[in-house]
Amino acid sequence: DVKVTQSSRYLVKRTGEKVFLECVQDMDHENMFWYRQDPGLGLRLIYFSYDVKMKEKGDIPEGYSVSREKKERFSLILESASTNQTSMYLCASSDAERQYFGPGTRLTVT
Amino acid sequence: QKEVEQDPGPLSVPEGAIVSLNCTYSNSAFQYFMWYRQYSRKGPELLMYTYSSGNKEDGRFTAQVDKSSKYISLFIRDSQPSDSATYLCAMGAGGFKTIFGAGTRLFVKA
Numbered sequence: 001d002v003k004v005t006q007s008s009r010y011l012v013k014r015t016g017e018k019v020f021l022e023c024v025q026d027m028d029h030e031n032m033f034w035y036r037q038d039p040g041l042g043l044r045l046i047y048f049s050y051d052v053k054m055k056e057k058g059d060i061p062e063g064y065s066v067s068r069e070k071k072e073r074f075s076l077i078l079e080s081a082s083t084n085q086t087s088m089y090l091c092a093s094s095d096a097e098r099q100y101f102g103p104g105t106r107l108t109v110t
Numbered sequence: 111q112k113e114v115e116q117d118p119g120p121l122s123v124p125e126g127a128i129v130s131l132n133c134t135y136s137n138s139a140f141q142y143f144m145w146y147r148q149y150s151r152k153g154p155e156l157l158m159y160t161y162s163s164g165n166k167e168d169g170r171f172t173a174q175v176d177k178s179s180k181y182i183s184l185f186i187r188d189s190q191p192s193d194s195a196t197y198l199c200a201m202g203a204g205g206f207k208t209i210f211g212a213g214t215r216l217f218v219k220a
Contacts, residue, residue, distance in 0.1 A: 004153075031206060040118070042212035043154075043198070050206060090153055097142045097202055101153035 003027070004102035006091050012108045019078040021105050023091030031094045032074035034058075034066060036087040037104075043090065049074055081109045113137050116199055116211030125220050129186040133199035133211045136180065140209075143175050145184045146198040148213065154198055158184065189218045 007022035025032065033048040035058075045058030047066040055066050063085060067075045074093075078085055086109045092099040116133045123129055131145075142161050146154035158173040160166045166173045172185040182201070186193055199211040 040212065043210040045207075048206055056206070097204070097208065098144065098156055098159055099200075099208060100156060101146075104151070104153045106151070 004091060004093055004100055006089075006102040006105050008105050009103060010106050010108075012110065013078075013081050014110055015082060017078075017081050017109075019081050019107065019109075021076040021078075021089055021091075021107070023074045023076070023093075023102055024072055025074075025093035025100075026072065027093065027095070027100070028071065029093040029095045029100075030071075032068065033092040033094070033099060034064075034074065034076045035090045035092065036060070036085075037090055038087050046076065081107075083109050085109050111136060114199065114201060114209050114211045117214055118212055120215040120217055122217040122219060123189055125189060125191060125218055127189050127218070129184075129189050129193070129216060129218075131184040131186075131197050131199075131214050131216070133182050133201075134180055135182070135201060135209075137203065137209075138177075138180065139203040140201040141203055142201060143173070143182050144200040144208075145171075145173055146200060146210075148196045148198060150195075157197075191218050191220045194218050 003026045034046045035043045049055045049068040065077045089105045091102040114135045145158040148154040163175050163177045170187045174183040196213040198213045202208040
């Protein structure tokens with residue numbers, strides 16, 4: 001079974017803080033993704049990575065950055081958290097079309 | 111117009127009913143199609159993957175793809191309260207980009 005883990009299930013941060021969300025997969029997948037999920041808006045792609053140190057912007061990259069130093073680990077960074085970044089953040093990995101998701105991190109920015 | 115349209119529901123059915131969940135899409139280049147199940151406060155779980163028109167069955171679940179009509183369906187037979195979740199359709203044309211529907215909330219009443 002593919003296992004994707006995320007560092008926290010719930011996080012509460014203050015406006016302006018730098019926030020790190022970590023994701024680890026154990027299936028040696030090349031591709032990793034970060035999404036946010038909001039009611040009525042579905043899943044929106046923030047960034048993805050198709051190889052170590054490689055990254056591509058998704059549909060909503062503003063206010064976010066990513067890091068992939070090792071194949072199994074993909075980090076999402078909120079440089080200066082804002083209240084409109086309160087959301088469910090989902091990490092996924094894939095070797096082809098099928099994406100496998102982690103449990104999600106529910107981030108609240110106050 | 112969104113690339114993928116999915117009725118958000120909620121859809122409420124009695125236990126034992128046959129459930130039909132649907133998505134329409136506009137991009138004729140889409141080649142692969144998936145269904146995910148997402149329980150409350152959890153990450154999406156891949157249920158079905160198909161690459162062609164026609165039906166694919168897995169236990170109580172049947173995925174149907176009609177490329178000529180740009181329409182996909184997921185049927186759940188003998189629905190159970192444990193099937194209560196949000197169901198997301200997803201599809202893509204190859205490469206890294208997968209488009210997700212916004213999800214349909216399903217409630218199966220005991």
